[in-house]
Every structure is written in structure tokens, then in C-alpha cells.
Amino acid sequence: MVSDLLRVCMLSMLSALAGWIGWSGHVLLLPVTLAFPAIWSCARTRPQAALFAAAYFLSASRGLPLGVANYYASDIRAGLLLWLIASVSFVIVHCTLWNSRCNWQKPVRYLIACLVMAIPPFGLMGWAHPITAAGVLFPGWGWLGLCAMIAGMGVMTTRRWPAATIVLTGLWLWSAAGWTTPTSPASWQGVDLEMGASLGRVAGLARQEALVDILRKHPPGTTVVFPESALGFWTPTVSRLWRRQLAGSNIVGIAGAAIVNDDGYDNVLVSLSPQEGKVLYRSRMPVPGSMWQPWRALAGGGGARADFFANPVVNVGGVKIAPLICYEQLLVWPILQSALHGPEAIVAVGNGWWTAGTSVIDIQRASSQAWARLFDLPLVISFNT
Incomplete structure (x- = not known):
């Protein structure tokens, strides 16, 4: 015994x-x-x-x-x-x-x-x-x-x-x-921010202009990736602001945002350029509990919507990318579903201010790097802490 x-x-x-x-x-x-x-x-x-x-x-x-x-x-x-x-x-x-x-x-x-x-x-x-x-x-x-x-x-x-x-x-x-860390695709750059809990919650004109300034510091022809929730709520006004601010430049931005609808909201990535601002990707798996709350459908809706098997890859400037927003980097099926569609790069973003004092972001980075190395794909990472 x-x-x-x-x-x-x-x-x-x-x-x-x-x-x-x-x-x-x-x-x-x-x-x-x-x-x-x-x-x-x-x-x-x-x-x-x-x-x-x-x-x-x-x-x-x-x-x-x-x-x-x-x-x-x-x-x-x-x-x-x-x-x-x-x-x-x-x-x-x-x-x-x-x-x-x-x-x-x-x-x-x-x-x-x-x-x-x-x-x-x-x-x-x-x-x-x-x-x-x-x-x-x-x-x-x-x-x-x-x-x-x-x-x-x-x-x-x-x-x-x-x-x-x-x-x-x-x-x-x-x-x-012989290990080598996955590198970004040519002319792509991920931006790490240190804006804490204010990112996505403070999204007034000053914050938008600060993000525009960061983007415009990059060379022409660059695709710049910002973290999850960087833009706050995505509205026609925000779209017009970014198109106007980027007029005359040859830089494309990809940034996280939220789109409010009748039964909740979508956690998305949007494309930003002088010509247009459009939704690229809707999160397949927001964080259960804090974001995805399916039980609220009984009371008329609320929380982030989950599109489990939607948009596994998206096209940005002729490059087919596999997007992974935050929690999706910890799971198996999102990246494997994307890999079935032959992506040319992985783009992993997150807003991890709440992980202070933990190794969660490091684990997300490690997981993304492992999948990128398995499929021999370039990797772009952008996090806010």
C-alpha cells in the first residue's frame, strides 16, 4: 500500500x-x-x-x-x-x-x-x-x-x-x-506595444494618431501588424480617419479591433491603407468566459461571436496569411485548419496586458513559433503588454 x-x-x-x-x-x-x-x-x-x-x-x-x-x-x-x-x-x-x-x-x-x-x-x-x-x-x-x-x-x-x-x-x-527562430516575411513588421489595459479601451483621436505615427515610421512598401484590439471599436469614422492619415503613403497596416452588432461583437483584424479600411478576419475562437459567452444568447445575446471554422486564411497584398488572435494560438484546430489551405505566413497577435506576472505570452509565442517551424512558414508576432 x-x-x-x-x-x-x-x-x-x-x-x-x-x-x-x-x-x-x-x-x-x-x-x-x-x-x-x-x-x-x-x-x-x-x-x-x-x-x-x-x-x-x-x-x-x-x-x-x-x-x-x-x-x-x-x-x-x-x-x-x-x-x-x-x-x-x-x-x-x-x-x-x-x-x-x-x-x-x-x-x-x-x-x-x-x-x-x-x-x-x-x-x-x-x-x-x-x-x-x-x-x-x-x-x-x-x-x-x-x-x-x-x-x-x-x-x-x-x-x-x-x-x-x-x-x-x-x-x-x-x-x-540547428534551431532557428521563424522570421517575418520580407517587408512585414510586427509591432509590440506597451500600453497596458488602455489599448482598445482608450481609442480617441490622440490614440489613433499615435498609432498612425508608429505606422508611418516604417519604410514605404511595409506591411505593419499591430496587436489585438489596437483600434478599439471599428467604425466608418475610424476607417475614414486612417485612410486620410495614410493618404500619399505606400504602407499597409493590419490591426485588431471590435465590431459591435445586434447580438454581441466580433473580434477582428482589419486592413488599413490609403484606399480602404476593411475587415480581414473574424476571430474563430475568442477567449471562453471573458469574451465568448454563448449562454448570453438566451438573454438576447452579448459577448464575442465565435466563427469556429470560418476564414482560415486571408489575403493581404497577394500574401495568403493564417491569422491567429490571442487564445487561438493556444489551441490546435485553428492552425491546422489554416495549414490545410496553404498559407504563406502566420500572423499571431494578442493583447496580453492581463498576463503580467505569468508566462502566458511566452507560451503563446512558443506555440506560434513551433507551428511556424513545423510548416516552414514565416511568422509575424505583435503583442501588447
């Missing part, structure tokens, strides 16, 4: 450590998450499988309680509650699909759990997915690398996990030795 308890405690700590290190915000540490499939397969009972899954997910998402407290200007208790609620889907899926048989069923069941956590509805909370490490282990392999990663995760749940660990570690070291 004592030895079993010690074993469970040790495996729980290892699972938590895999989540903590793998999702520390350093892209080259993502392969550490592959310890989780092996630990999950070591569970002897369903409650143990649930415990190991909870340890991994709660550790990986440890920045949520403080981030929620920052966002709502509340104490940490609300954040802790949402942190636990967010882990429920991950734990339920991995607990339900676990079984005690050490045959072909175990890897198949684990891969089904991975699939379920990658696509809606459970994929809406599909953070900390180990498959994200594919970009580190198989950079430039594209879909073949994704298939190799799936096979590797499956083997990690079998008795051959030591051999799989040796092979994956070798690939990891080889990749790390």
Missing part, C-alpha cells in the same frame, strides 16, 4: 513537472510534454489517470489564476475557480479513455483523447496539447512531421516507450543544435 502511494505521488509530480517545464514559454522545451503520454499509460486505475491528467494540465495552465485576477481586477479566488473549471474537460477525456489493458488499445485510446482535445467541443479548452512539440522535433516536415509526432505519442504509451524516448530525444537534440 505504501509503495503504491509513493508510486502515485511520484508519477503525479513527474506529470506536473512535464506540464511546468514543457509549457514554460521556451519553445525548445515543448518536447518535455511527451512525458505525459507515458505517465498516463502508467496509471493502474481510472482515478490515477484522472490525477495524472489534472497534475499535467493544472501545472501547464498555472498562469490562469493570476491572469483572471488581473483581468477582472479581483482577488485570486475567482481565478482559482476558473482554473479548476478549465481543467475539467482535459481530465474527463483522459480519464474516460484510459483502460488497464497493455495492448494496442492503449495507444489507440490515447490518440483518440488527443483528437478529442484538438477539435471542438472539447478542443475549445485544448491547451497544453503535446502535439505542439511537433514543430521542435520535426521542423519543416509539415504534415509528415505531424503524422510522425502522432506515431511517437502513441508509442510513448506502450512498453516500447524507452526506445521511443531515445529516438525522440535524439531528434530533439538534433533540432535544438
